[in-house]
Amino acid sequence: MRKLTRRKALLLGAGSAGLALMGRLNEARATPSEADAEIAKFTGGKTAEKGRIAIDLPEIAENGNTVPLSVVVDSPMEANNYVSDILIVADGNPRPGVAAFHLTPMSGRADVTTRIRLAATENIIVVAKTSEGKFFTAQKQVKVTIGGCGG
Amino acid sequence: MADQPRLKLPKEAKKGEVIVIKTLVSHVMETGFRKDAQGNTVPRKIINKFTCEFNGKPVVSCDLEPAVAANPYLQFSAKVEESGTFKFTWVDDDGNVTTTEETIKVS
Numbered sequence: 205m206r207k208l209t210r211r212k213a214l215l216l217g218a219g220s221a222g223l224a225l226m227g228r229l230n231e232a233r234a235t236p237s238e239a240d241a242e243i244a245k246f247t248g249g250k251t252a253e254k255g256r257i258a259i260d261l262p263e264i265a266e267n268g269n270t271v272p273l274s275v276v277v278d279s280p281m282e283a284n285n286y287v288s289d290i291l292i293v294a295d296g297n298p299r300p301g302v303a304a305f306h307l308t309p310m311s312g313r314a315d316v317t318t319r320i321r322l323a324a325t326e327n328i329i330v331v332a333k334t335s336e337g338k339f340f341t342a343q344k345q346v347k348v349t350i351g352g353c354g355g
Numbered sequence: 356m357a358d359q360p361r362l363k364l365p366k367e368a369k370k371g372e373v374i375v376i377k378t379l380v381s382h383v384m385e386t387g388f389r390k391d392a393q394g395n396t397v398p399r400k401i402i403n404k405f406t407c408e409f410n411g412k413p414v415v416s417c418d419l420e421p422a423v424a425a426n427p428y429l430q431f432s433a434k435v436e437e438s439g440t441f442k443f444t445w446v447d448d449d450g451n452v453t454t455t456e457e458t459i460k461v462s
Contacts, residue, residue, distance in 0.1 A: 270424040281434070294422060298388050302422040305431070310414045312373030312434030318417075319424040321386070 236327075239295035243331055243341075246291045246304075252339035257330050259344045268322040268348040277314035277332045277340065281307075287314035289333040296326025322348045360443065360455050367460045368435050376407065377430045380445050380453065386421035404446040405429055410439040435461045 243252070260274035279287045286309045292302040305316045314332070329343040363377040380402065387399025399421060406416040415431045433441070438461045445453045 274430075297422050298386075299420065299422070301420040303420060304418040306413075306416045306418075307431075308413055308415065310409060310412060310434055311432055313432040315375075315432050316415075316417075317428070317430035319428050321422045321424050 236295040239293045239300040239327075239329060242293050242300045243291065243329065246289070246331055246333070247339045250337075250339055252331050252341035254341055256340040257332055257342035259328065259330055259342055261328055261344050261346050264347045264349065265322055266349055268324070268350055270319045271322050271346065271348075272317070273320050273328065274315070274317040275330050275332075279314045279332075279334065281309055281312055281314060283309045284335065286311070286335050287332050288335050290314065290316060291331045291333075292320070293329045293331070294320070294322060294326055295329060297321070297323045302328070322346055324348050360445065360453060362443065362455065362457055364433075364441065364457060365459065367462070370436055370461055371434065372461075373432050373434045374459075375430065375432055376441070377428070378405070378407075378443060379426060379428050381426050382445075382447070384419075384421065384423060384425040384427065388421070400448055402427055402445045402447045404444075406444045407431070407433070408442045408444075409433060409435070410437070411442075414441075435459060437461055 256278045258276045262271065265271040275290055277287045277290065279285065281287065287307050290305040293300045294302050302320050303318060307314055325347045327343045327345050329341065331339055331341045333339055360378060360380040365374050368374050382402050384402065385397055385400040389397045391397050401419060401421055403419050405419065407414045414433045417429055419427060438459060441457045441459065443455050
């Protein structure tokens with residue numbers, strides 16, 4: 205049998221440690237397809253048109269525990285034409301759902317702000333539903349230096 | 356459940372004006388993903404619903420998930436056509452309700 209050199213043993217050890225770490229990390233993160241499933245539940249499978257939504261998010265979040273997020277959807281917010289729901293999804297958090305806002309014409313403006321937790325660099329996807337049954341979507345990537353999901 | 360919520364909204368507005376309402380409530384928003392020093396998972400405990408009504412009619416509501424940061428800050432708009440009272444309600448996973456009201460004079 206060939207000698208297991210110290211070098212080889214070290215490399216083997218490092219490799220398996222790396223794999224184990226990756227396994228743990230993967231456990232803590234959802235996948236983009238889970239985010240898609242969450243969105244499909246919201247849209248009932250209908251296609252969401254790109255546009256009408258402005259997402260205000262920092263490019264880099266120093267602290268993933270609290271990241272400010274603003275969403276503005278272009279809409280007259282009138283009785284027969286308003287944004288009824290805004291879904292916010294994160295494709296790299298342990299679970300994709302972040303929040304869902306339900307608006308009425310009394311909202312006046314489809315303009316919501318909150319602070320969210322981000323586990324790692326990921327995309328925030330926003331889907332808006334109008335009273336006419338149409339869906340619009342936009343997304344933005346946030347680079348996260350320190351993750352904030354407690355995982 | 357939570358300390359007295361903090362609100363920021365104008366005391367007066369013109370009829371038809373769209374005002375901005377800012378709300379802040381103290382809550383740890385325990386995600387259910389954290390582990391304590393012994394390695395046990397700390398159970399989830401969050402505020403999962405927020406509603407805002409004006410004179411008894413719904414203005415906006417929000418379903419919150421653990422991904423909303425601790426001490427949930429929610430800001431939104433409301434169009435006021437008459438004087439009245441805003442009612443804000445937060446509900447947590449155990450069904451505890453925190454509620455507060457604020458009046459506004461609209462002319």
